Amino acid sequence: MIDLHTASTPNGHKASCTLEELGLAYTVHPIDLAKGEQKADAFLALNPNGRIPVIVDRDNDDCAVFESGAIMVYLAEKTGRLLPTERKARARVMAWLMFQMGGVGPMMGQANVFFRYFPEKIPAAIERYQKECRRLFEVLDRRLATSEWLGDDYSIADIANWCWVRTYKWSGVSRDGLENLDRWLEAMKARPALRAGVVVPAAGASLVNDDKRAQEFADKAQGIVMR
Numbered sequence: 001m002i003d004l005h006t007a008s009t010p011n012g013h014k015a016s017c018t019l020e021e022l023g024l025a026y027t028v029h030p031i032d033l034a035k036g037e038q039k040a041d042a043f044l045a046l047n048p049n050g051r052i053p054v055i056v057d058r059d060n061d062d063c064a065v066f067e068s069g070a071i072m073v074y075l076a077e078k079t080g081r082l083l084p085t086e087r088k089a090r091a092r093v094m095a096w097l098m099f100q101m102g103g104v105g106p107m108m109g110q111a112n113v114f115f116r117y118f119p120e121k122i123p124a125a126i127e128r129y130q131k132e133c134r135r136l137f138e139v140l141d142r143r144l145a146t147s148e149w150l151g152d153d154y155s156i157a158d159i160a161n162w163c164w165v166r167t168y169k170w171s172g173v174s175r176d177g178l179e180n181l182d183r184w185l186e187a188m189k190a191r192p193a194l195r196a197g198v199v200v201p202a203a204g205a206s207l208v209n210d211d212k213r214a215q216e217f218a219d220k221a222q223g224i225v226m227r
Contacts (some may be wrong), residue, residue: 017197
């Protein structure tokens with residue numbers, strides 16, 4: 001059993017979508033970010049940085065793992081899936097995972113701040129981050145012109161990037177003309193495990209993974225993912 005401490009954010013969804021794809025049993029512990037629960041002493045004992053998500057692997061001496069990318073690698077290695085072992089193929093997946101960690105996530109996060117949340121609208125800042133997001137989308141589009149997936153096969157790199165790119169409207173970033181990216185997004189949202197993962201946590205409930213619940217969440221998530 002794995003404990004997942006998370007909230008409904010793209011980084012949180014990276015962990016829940018990976019758990020769903022791997023079919024691992026997990027219990028959700030929703031973290032209320034607005035109440036600052038991620039800064040509580042109990043949470044900081046798991047992640048000194050005070051950020052979600054965090055997993056605790058009860059089958060591995062209560063091993064706590066934080067940082068969404070590290071969680072994805074840990075889970076992939078635990079199961080031997082979604083991350084190839086051959087060095088060249090593994091390097092390609094890791095490169096696209098780091099592309100999301102160091103580029104897509106931070107830039108879309110900044111676009112969100114200035115486009116949605118910052119009390120003063122600063123056009124230069126909004127344009128800067130939206131343009132950089134668009135550039136990163138174009139990088140993804142070029143890769144997807146020559147490959148069905150970001151790696152040689154479907155992997156954690158696809159999950160990580162999708163959890164952010166799918167929120168493009170919230171960042172105010174255009175997808176116009178990116179046909180390869182559009183094709184990939186359609187293929188991603190067709191996966192039941194991903195549709196299940198993006199509705200975790202659900203209404204603050206503690207949830208345990210099973211096939212029936214995954215299908216229920218997949219059905220509920222269609223409207224969310226299609227927006």
